[in-house]
Amino acid sequence: MNEKLLKSAERKEQLLLTALTIPALISVTLIIVIPVGWLFSLSFLGKSGDFSLENYQKMIVYKSYFRVFKTTFNVSFLTTIFCILLGYPLAYFLSQVPKKLVGIFMITVLLPFWTSLLVRTYAWLVLLQKKGMINNFAIDMGIWETPIKLAHNLNGTLVGMIHIMLPFMVLPLYAAMQRIDRQTMQAASNLGASPIQAFWQIFVPLSLPGVAAGSLIVFILCLGFYVTPAVLGGGKVIMVSMQITAILEDQFNWGAASALGVVLLVTTFIFLLLASRFLKLDSIMFGKH
């Protein structure tokens, strides 16, 4: 009797729990599944409106599409590397300063993070352009004589993107570094390691999950970048999102634009899949140990 009651109670609870996930399921379906499915189906529609592979065939016939993907991955990769190089020392510094001071230094990381991306991008243009502040200053000071091309190219794009992406690298890095037990470093010294040895053999390996998390976030966000390369690239750095806009704005070709979106989505998934084989994504993303 009791057992039966317990069982039915258990079943009720299970049903209730399942029911509780329904709103989440509905919203995921509405927000993600349907639009992405629609994107996929649009990409298989030809000019005439029938099923066709022409949008994908075009990507093979015209080299521009391949080049645009190459540029996108290249820019994202370089941005990620530079973010690690700049972000690691910064995060290390943040993890070492006394707790009371962290807030103040954190503001310097977060303040740009809270400023509009568009504003920061145009600010870089003002600084980097031919008659911009940096060139004018350097020429007035006699550091160089003719303006150096700082913007409207790959370098300008990278500068802007690294600046915008840096917080996305620093925050997970800082979180990972904070979790590192200080006593492990002391133990290393106790066992005769020099500070440099202790850093490389103890601290760096323990901070790697943070590096992986930051790199993944930065890299994947970079793949979809639009504003910064559009403004600072001067039309020479064409990334996938810009190509999609161009196709929509100018050719009004939803099929071709969707196909590009699909390919970008799929390559990103493949990239994540590969990453998850080599890294323990769960522990990186959700802080499990």
Place this chain on the structure above:
Amino acid sequence: MIFSFKKFFYATACSTLLAGSAFADAVTVVSWGGSYGKAQDAALFTDASRDSGIAINRESGASMSKVMLQVESGAVIWDLVVTGSGGAANAAKNGALEKIDFNVVDVSNFLDNTYTDYCIGSDVFATVGAWNTEKYGEPGTPGAPNSWADFWDVEKYPGTRSLRLNNVDGVLEPAVMAMGIPPEEVYDFLSSEGGIDKAIDKIRELKPHISVYWKSGAMQAQLMKDEEVDFITGWNGRFDNAKKDGAKVGYTFNQALRDYDCFAIPKGAPNKDLAMKFLGEVSKAKYQANLPFHITYGPTNKEAYEITTAPKELIEALPSHPKNFSKMLAVSLDWYANNREVALEKYMEFLSE
């Protein structure tokens, strides 16, 4: 706390109704940003709205692809939209525009080839080569550039260049003329076997000198003001206005590409009839006659030239003035209708190299 759908529904419905009634009789007029939209406000829209009593909402960011999107999704919110002649032709072909009612819009005094069944010319403009006058001299002075061949001549005119991004309109013709082909044969050349490729090869020659690609008229002006580039293609009125703002810029109408902008009404526009009336109003000579004061684009209504109070120098600076008219190449809508897609794909390919 229970969220009340009823309340929410009523609130939404009421606010929609209110918003709807506030704008029910206002025509949404959409133009471009920068000095172009401002010039149209000053010369055309404000006065035409006051005289006709038709209220308008002014918006910026006009684009035919947005119009087509609105029409396709059945959610048209624009009534009267500014577009290039080519964009209008393409949108009309796709069934996205309302037919013009010529009983409401009087085109009897219009210049030839400045209107179609789906769009009414607002102004005549030219795609010109413009340069930094401090570097290459004032237009018309000895040694100053005077042709597209000069645009390509980086030895005589060393410096940076700028061409259009992601859009092939007005990109290939200059390259063909720079090859020494006379203006009247440009479209025959481009239509011939391999013509487009040859034009793009010519642009490729210039690639090392192209420091930035422009995306809009506002950007053309900005690039010249900032002295970011020395020689650029673009729309003549933008450069005159940049000059007024202090930019050291000049251009020539020699071998320039003559074209017109126009007004179109999206299919199923919410205030279609009122928009047609307003279109009839702004197309009147008395408003167009004021346009040259604000931007050097020529009126499409011939009567405007007779009644305008603009000084002679200003009238002579318009692309539609007979003195300039004959020096230019008229943009061929036919050629673009047949070749635009392929040409654009090839140009995009070049851009990604």
